[in-house]
Amino acid sequence: MRDTFQEQLIQARRNLIIDAAIEVISEQGFQRTTIKQIASKAGIADGTIYNYFKNKDGILTAIIARLSEGEAEDVNAAEAEQVDFETFISTFVSNRMAEMDSSFQTLKVVLPEMIMDADLSTQVYEQIYAPMFSVMEQYFEELIALGQIDAVDPALAARLFASPLLGMMMLRLLDDEHVATNWALYTEALPEFLLKALHKDEKSAE
Amino acid sequence: MRDTFQEQLIQARRNLIIDAAIEVISEQGFQRTTIKQIASKAGIADGTIYNYFKNKDGILTAIIARLSEGEAEDVNAAEAEQVDFETFISTFVSNRMAEMDSSFQTLKVVLPEMIMDADLSTQVYEQIYAPMFSVMEQYFEELIALGQIDAVDPALAARLFASPLLGMMMLRLLDDEHVATNWALYTEALPEFLLKALHKDEKSAE
Amino acid sequence: MRDTFQEQLIQARRNLIIDAAIEVISEQGFQRTTIKQIASKAGIADGTIYNYFKNKDGILTAIIARLSEGEAEDVNAAEAEQVDFETFISTFVSNRMAEMDSSFQTLKVVLPEMIMDADLSTQVYEQIYAPMFSVMEQYFEELIALGQIDAVDPALAARLFASPLLGMMMLRLLDDEHVATNWALYTEALPEFLLKALHKDEKSAE
Amino acid sequence: MRDTFQEQLIQARRNLIIDAAIEVISEQGFQRTTIKQIASKAGIADGTIYNYFKNKDGILTAIIARLSEGEAEDVNAAEAEQVDFETFISTFVSNRMAEMDSSFQTLKVVLPEMIMDADLSTQVYEQIYAPMFSVMEQYFEELIALGQIDAVDPALAARLFASPLLGMMMLRLLDDEHVATNWALYTEALPEFLLKALHKDEKSAE
DNA sequence: AATGAATGAGCTTTCATTCAT
DNA sequence: TATGAATGAAAGCTCATTCAT
Numbered sequence: 001m002r003d004t005f006q007e008q009l010i011q012a013r014r015n016l017i018i019d020a021a022i023e024v025i026s027e028q029g030f031q032r033t034t035i036k037q038i039a040s041k042a043g044i045a046d047g048t049i050y051n052y053f054k055n056k057d058g059i060l061t062a063i064i065a066r067l068s069e070g071e072a073e074d075v076n077a078a079e080a081e082q083v084d085f086e087t088f089i090s091t092f093v094s095n096r097m098a099e100m101d102s103s104f105q106t107l108k109v110v111l112p113e114m115i116m117d118a119d120l121s122t123q124v125y126e127q128i129y130a131p132m133f134s135v136m137e138q139y140f141e142e143l144i145a146l147g148q149i150d151a152v153d154p155a156l157a158a159r160l161f162a163s164p165l166l167g168m169m170m171l172r173l174l175d176d177e178h179v180a181t182n183w184a185l186y187t188e189a190l191p192e193f194l195l196k197a198l199h200k201d202e203k204s205a206e
Numbered sequence: 207m208r209d210t211f212q213e214q215l216i217q218a219r220r221n222l223i224i225d226a227a228i229e230v231i232s233e234q235g236f237q238r239t240t241i242k243q244i245a246s247k248a249g250i251a252d253g254t255i256y257n258y259f260k261n262k263d264g265i266l267t268a269i270i271a272r273l274s275e276g277e278a279e280d281v282n283a284a285e286a287e288q289v290d291f292e293t294f295i296s297t298f299v300s301n302r303m304a305e306m307d308s309s310f311q312t313l314k315v316v317l318p319e320m321i322m323d324a325d326l327s328t329q330v331y332e333q334i335y336a337p338m339f340s341v342m343e344q345y346f347e348e349l350i351a352l353g354q355i356d357a358v359d360p361a362l363a364a365r366l367f368a369s370p371l372l373g374m375m376m377l378r379l380l381d382d383e384h385v386a387t388n389w390a391l392y393t394e395a396l397p398e399f400l401l402k403a404l405h406k407d408e409k410s411a412e
Numbered sequence: 413m414r415d416t417f418q419e420q421l422i423q424a425r426r427n428l429i430i431d432a433a434i435e436v437i438s439e440q441g442f443q444r445t446t447i448k449q450i451a452s453k454a455g456i457a458d459g460t461i462y463n464y465f466k467n468k469d470g471i472l473t474a475i476i477a478r479l480s481e482g483e484a485e486d487v488n489a490a491e492a493e494q495v496d497f498e499t500f501i502s503t504f505v506s507n508r509m510a511e512m513d514s515s516f517q518t519l520k521v522v523l524p525e526m527i528m529d530a531d532l533s534t535q536v537y538e539q540i541y542a543p544m545f546s547v548m549e550q551y552f553e554e555l556i557a558l559g560q561i562d563a564v565d566p567a568l569a570a571r572l573f574a575s576p577l578l579g580m581m582m583l584r585l586l587d588d589e590h591v592a593t594n595w596a597l598y599t600e601a602l603p604e605f606l607l608k609a610l611h612k613d614e615k616s617a618e
Numbered sequence: 619m620r621d622t623f624q625e626q627l628i629q630a631r632r633n634l635i636i637d638a639a640i641e642v643i644s645e646q647g648f649q650r651t652t653i654k655q656i657a658s659k660a661g662i663a664d665g666t667i668y669n670y671f672k673n674k675d676g677i678l679t680a681i682i683a684r685l686s687e688g689e690a691e692d693v694n695a696a697e698a699e700q701v702d703f704e705t706f707i708s709t710f711v712s713n714r715m716a717e718m719d720s721s722f723q724t725l726k727v728v729l730p731e732m733i734m735d736a737d738l739s740t741q742v743y744e745q746i747y748a749p750m751f752s753v754m755e756q757y758f759e760e761l762i763a764l765g766q767i768d769a770v771d772p773a774l775a776a777r778l779f780a781s782p783l784l785g786m787m788m789l790r791l792l793d794d795e796h797v798a799t800n801w802a803l804y805t806e807a808l809p810e811f812l813l814k815a816l817h818k819d820e821k822s823a824e
Numbered sequence: 825a826a827t828g829a830a831t832g833a834g835c836t837t838t839c840a841t842t843c844a845t
Numbered sequence: 846t847a848t849g850a851a852t853g854a855a856a857g858c859t860c861a862t863t864c865a866t
Contacts (some may be wrong), residue, residue: 029322031237034839047850054838112318114317115379117236127378139292143330154392155384160827163373169374171365173321174331178361185362219829241857251831253859262857441734443649447836457836457852468836473864524730527791528647534715535793567796568803572811575785581778585733586743590773597774605778609815653861663827665863674861 014052017042018066020060021059026108030060039055060113064120066108068128090137090191096165097187100172108173149198161198164190210380220258224272227265232314236266271328273312274334291354294345296397301395302371306378314379338365347390356406367404370396426464429454430478433471437569438520442472472525479518480540497560497611501549502603508577509599512584520585524530533610561610573610631700632670635660635686639677644726648678678731684736686746687725703766706757708809715781715805718790726791767816779816780807 020042022066025033043112053059075186079144100107114121143149149157168186171179180185226248231239241262245252250283254383306313342364349355355363377392378386383409385392432454437445447468451458453475465471474500485508512519548570555561561569580598593599643651650815652676657664701709718725731751732739761767767775786804789797797804805818 021389029237029315029318031235036839039273047849048847050841051846056843063225108321110218112321115236115318117382118233121381122238125382128841129382134387145248152395156388156395159374159377159382159385159392160395162367163371163377166367166373166376167367167369167371170376171369175324175327176331176335176365179365182362184363188356189362189366193403197399197407199402205391240855253832254830256858259830361851429744433859439736441649441730443647444734446834460851462837463850471840520733524647524733527726527730528650530645530793533793537794541792541794564807565803568800568807571786571789571797572782572807574776575782577781578785578788579781579783580777582788583781583813586747587736587739588747588777589779590742594774597771598777600758600777601770601774605815608817609811613816651860664861665828666826667860669825 011054014062017044017049017052018059022063022105022109025063026030026105029090030113032110037082042066059134064110067103067122080197085143086191086195088169093165093190093194094187097183097190100165101183103131104172107169111173133162136161157198161194165191212249216258220268221398223250223255223258224268228269228311228315231269232311236319242327267316269312270330273309273316274330277345279376291349292397295400299371299400300393300394303374303389303396306375307389310378313375317379339368342367363404370399378403422464426474427462429456429461430471430474432516434475434521437475438517442521442525458601471572472521475518475521476536479515479522482534497555498603498607501606505602505606506576508601509580509595512577512581513595516584519581521587545574548573569610573606628670632680635662635667635670636674636677636680640681641724643681644723648727648731678727679823682728682742685721685728686742703761704809704813707812711783711808711812712805715786715801715808718783718787719801722790725787729791751780775807775816779812782811 003018017038020054021033021038022042035046035049039049042049049059053062066203108129110124129181133155137154140154140157142147144151144157168179168190172183210267223244226242229240230247241252241255244265245255248255255265259268316330320330331358339361343360345356346360346367350357350360350363374385374396378389429450429575433445436449436453447458447461451461463473466476522536526536543567545567550562550600551565552566552569552573556563556566558568580591580602584595635656638657639651639697642655653664653667655704656677657667668675672735726815729824732742751773755772756766758772758775758779762769762772786797786808790801
């Protein structure tokens with residue numbers, strides 16, 4: 001009981017620091033951000049941070065860990081529940097788009113570091129994206145087997161399918177104004193875009 | 207004559223340094239890369255770099271400048287020549303994909319910095335992407351007017367159209383193995399993907 | 413109470429550094445002195461200096477500030493109290509000579525920088541010497557009006573009056589042995605020297 | 619003949635560099651001045667300077683050497699010719715003041731370095747000032763013997779005598795405007811100032 | 825003899841990390 | 846546990862000096 005309370009306090013403190021870190025780092029990058037800035041934003045002293053994190057990299061690791069928390073479940077769910085393709089797409093799109101929107105600052109922190117650090121990239125990719133693609137590949141395999149989409153390499157299909165969403169993310173990260181202000185519009189437009197792009201071409205079947 | 211030769215020598219030296227810089231920075235990021243590392247990779251002394259670049263940022267600027275050299279021409283060309291949509295897409299896709307492939311390391315250097323630095327992002331975005339989108343928007347406006355694609359906001363159409371390509375870039379940057387090893391395959395698959403996704407839905411027109 | 417104690421600690425630290433700086437700089441000049449040398453002489457680490465001073469120039473500024481602390485008061489006092497000329501001279505001389513003696517090392521630090529940097533010269537001059545001359549000029553104007561000294565430009569009189577003192581300073585700075593070892597003797601001799609030099613020439617008045 | 623011509627060429631080159639050096643150094647000090655700046659002002663390449671001077675310090679040495687060229691002769695002359703005191707003073711003052719005026723920039727270069735470097739100070743002092751004071755001391759000894767001035771330590775008398783001149787130099791170096799613009803006036807006023815200050819006090823003799 | 829590109833030692837400054845309080 | 850002053854390694858950058866041309 002006491003331990004649990006203590007642990008919760010510690011978790012709260014860690015979260016406080018992580019929140020502050022994300023806010024500052026998302027504006028200027030991890031390297032350019034100093035421990036002092038993070039501590040100052042969190043309203044604590046520099047040294048205190050080292051009671052909660054081993055070192056500066058530990059903060060980044062914690063930020064990444066937070067990112068992987070809410071992932072891949074609905075994909076599994078969709079697959080498990082055998083929802084039809086159209087429903088799956090719209091669910092998938094709105095979930096991913098909502099996710100990107102809500103964790104935008106975190107992505108701004110993590111993605112540059114992933115691009116710059118091969119090890120980190122591999123680690124996060126295998127942890128977050130690989131499982132997602134794995135599930136999607138299985139899903140697409142089934143769809144192909146069912147004849148609902150054209151027969152292609154499922155791995156390729158999964159990545160083609162994901163690409164517009166990743167592209168939206170890229171545009172958001174690059175501060176494209178139209179995308180930033182019309183996020184909802186893109187969330188609406190994407191399902192049909194994907195559906196048409198992936199759906200079996202009726203004419204070619206004739 | 208002599209001046210030209212001198213200038214060429216200087217340019218060659220600058221390129222040598224820029225090449226070395228791209229190589230090192232693409233592996234560990236701009237901030238983490240030291241002048242010593244770049245100099246060492248280029249086979250010269252630290253101080254020599256400052257004969258060719260004002261400071262460390264000057265190197266980044268030069269890398270960016272190199273990125274903007276080969277941009278936006280064929281888009282203009284396509285638009286100017288009024289090529290039909292199908293041809294335009296496949297040309298556009300293969301050009302962009304080839305570009306991304308060849309300047310991959312440079313993108314690995316520049317993109318993280320763009321994401322982390324709002325000013326840099328704006329500058330590069332307006333220099334490279336904005337013109338591209340501007341041309342594409344005009345193109346899509348015409349297509350809509352001609353009834354070749356469904357009537358939507360041209361800005362949105364342009365971004366939807368670009369998103370799978372940007373998504374491919376994202377996957378490359380995140381070291382997705384399937385994308386990296388099958389780049390050619392994706393270059394082939396994308397035009398049809400885009401064509402179907404954007405083309406006027408015949409059935410819905412009936 | 414706590415704050416005051418903290419502030420005193422900080423002041424003590426600053427003084428420690430300034431003392432060390434004066435000692436080292438007076439021996440080899442500001443430019444030639446490294447932060448490492450000052451820190452080493454103060455018995456602290458390089459970085460610690462930057463907790464107390466913005467940068468290297470900040471140390472010089474602090475040294476100059478220390479110089480201006482004890483200036484110009486007795487001149488004002490003498491002027492205000494309308495002391496007779498003879499008393500004024502001997503007071504003025506012994507005060508100035510004592511001042512130069514006690515702040516000799518500081519002068520060795522500041523003066524070369526003043527000579528070499530026009531901006532600094534102007535700043536310090538206007539802060540320290542200009543007020544002194546201004547008061548002295550008023551004093552000499554009165555003396556001339558009272559017929560106690562020959563009628564000359566008060567500005568010139570003030571500077572002539574100050575010149576032997578500044579000359580003594582110069583000789584001290586140039587390590588003249590006789591002046592250095594007989595400072596007290598010069599302090600005694602100067603008042604009469606000045607009195608005779610400036611006093612109204614009785615014979616010429618006849 | 620050929621050698622002499624060659625040597626003259628070399629001397630001319632050296633003088634060109636020294637002139638450029640004095641100009642630049644007098645504005646910002648020796649340390650802050652770069653070889654590049656001196657070379658640029660002299661209209662030659664950096665490396666060329668090293669054909670005429672061993673290193674940067676060699677330039678300073680040459681500047682100092684130039685300073686000692688025109689010294690101490692008229693003092694000797696005056697002493698040798700047994701000119702009367704009044705004439706001696708006015709000659710001495712105008713010579714010294716003219717010297718200071720003409721070699722002002724050089725003094726601005728050399729003096730700070732002398733103050734900052736004990737070895738240099740000793741060297742220059744012994745070379746330039748010590749002989750002057752030595753001759754002056756002899757002169758004052760004679761004057762005292764002749765009863766023309768009060769009996770004091772000749773060394774002290776010589777320094778008191780020199781102090782107003784050194785004070786004028788100090789004021790010039792510190793950019794005192796009144797002194798700078800009225801140099802001629804001070805040259806006129808100083809002889810009487812010194813004469814009265816040093817002359818035997820008739821009243822006290824009564 | 826003149827050049828100026830190359831060199832690299834050495835400077836100022838920053839900042840992650842430690843630790844006495 | 847929280848603090849923040851102290852630390853010192855390591856960075857970017859300058860510039861006296863060298864030397865191939």
